[in-house]
Amino acid sequence: MSDKVITVNDVSVRFNLKKQGKISLKNYFKNLKNRELMFQEFWALQNITFDVNKGDRLAILGLNGAGKSTLLKVIAGVMKPSKGSVETKGRVVPLLELSSGFDKRYTGRENIFLRGATLGFSTKYMEERFDEIVDFAEIRKFLNVPVSNYSSGMRARLGFSISTMVNPDILILDEVLSVGDAKFRKKSFKKMMGMIENKDTTVLFVSHSIKQVEKLCNKAILLENGNLKMSGDVKEVVKVYKEKY
Numbered sequence: 001m002s003d004k005v006i007t008v009n010d011v012s013v014r015f016n017l018k019k020q021g022k023i024s025l026k027n028y029f030k031n032l033k034n035r036e037l038m039f040q041e042f043w044a045l046q047n048i049t050f051d052v053n054k055g056d057r058l059a060i061l062g063l064n065g066a067g068k069s070t071l072l073k074v075i076a077g078v079m080k081p082s083k084g085s086v087e088t089k090g091r092v093v094p095l096l097e098l099s100s101g102f103d104k105r106y107t108g109r110e111n112i113f114l115r116g117a118t119l120g121f122s123t124k125y126m127e128e129r130f131d132e133i134v135d136f137a138e139i140r141k142f143l144n145v146p147v148s149n150y151s152s153g154m155r156a157r158l159g160f161s162i163s164t165m166v167n168p169d170i171l172i173l174d175e176v177l178s179v180g181d182a183k184f185r186k187k188s189f190k191k192m193m194g195m196i197e198n199k200d201t202t203v204l205f206v207s208h209s210i211k212q213v214e215k216l217c218n219k220a221i222l223l224e225n226g227n228l229k230m231s232g233d234v235k236e237v238v239k240v241y242k243e244k245y
């Protein structure tokens with residue numbers, strides 16, 4: 001029996017794009033009075049429906065702007081869909097925008113516990129994992145320094161280290177592996193492969209490298225201008241993707 005861990009149900013995402021540049025206050029009120037829209041609606045995703053079973057490695061394929069990152073953000077719960085719904089089972093760990101989400105006024109040490117609490121972990125659990133996180137991120141010397149003084153690479157390393165120190169049920173990867181310098185990239189790639197190889201973990205993966213996709217994924221979906229064009233076995237979807245583009 002299949003064990004669904006992600007259900008994406010008729011999801012659409014709308015952005016409001018500004019129609020015009022600066023306008024005078026007089027014209028603003030004139031437009032408002034005439035009910036003229038100052039925004040143009042743009043649908044980045046339209047009526048997307050699919051499920052993912054436990055242990056699947058799903059690639060999300062599509063050209064630039066197809067809606068891949070938007071879909072990952074909706075599944076990760078960092079963005080709400082304008083329509084439709086997403087259900088996930090278990091702990092979702094998104095490796096997206098790793099250097100964001102810190103409170104920069106606080107130190108590295110404080111942010112580890114803050115991020116842990118956001119992910120639903122107790123202080124005791126985070127204390128047990130603390131050294132592992134700090135050593136992997138290589139920030140021990142800077143633990144008591146406010147994160148505002150970290151370089152963006154250091155913030156990304158700390159974000160990666162905290163997020164991967166926990167065992168995810170669903171791992172969400174968006175072109176991740178540009179974290180930190182070459183040495184850290186190698187280390188983080190190895191760490192990620194270990195997580196991907198755990199067959200209980202379900203993985204969603206966006207990459208423009210078809211080689212990587214074929215190596216890591218068993219299933220795929222293809223997005224085109226925010227629409228779901230195809231879903232199924234990775235080989236079949238990659239074949240259509242290659243023919244089309």
Ligand SMILES: Nc1ncnc2c1ncn2[C@@H]1O[C@H](COP(=O)(O)OP(=O)(O)OP(=O)(O)O)[C@@H](O)[C@H]1O
Nearest residue numbers: 015016017044062063064065066067068069070071
């Ligand atoms: N905050 C936003 N406001 C307005 N438009 C947005 C916003 N975020 C994304 N978009 C638009 O939504 C569309 C889908 O973007 P998305 O980043 O999901 O594409 P993508 O498939 O991940 O692209 P890429 O391969 O280039 O990373 C794009 O046209 C993008 O310009």
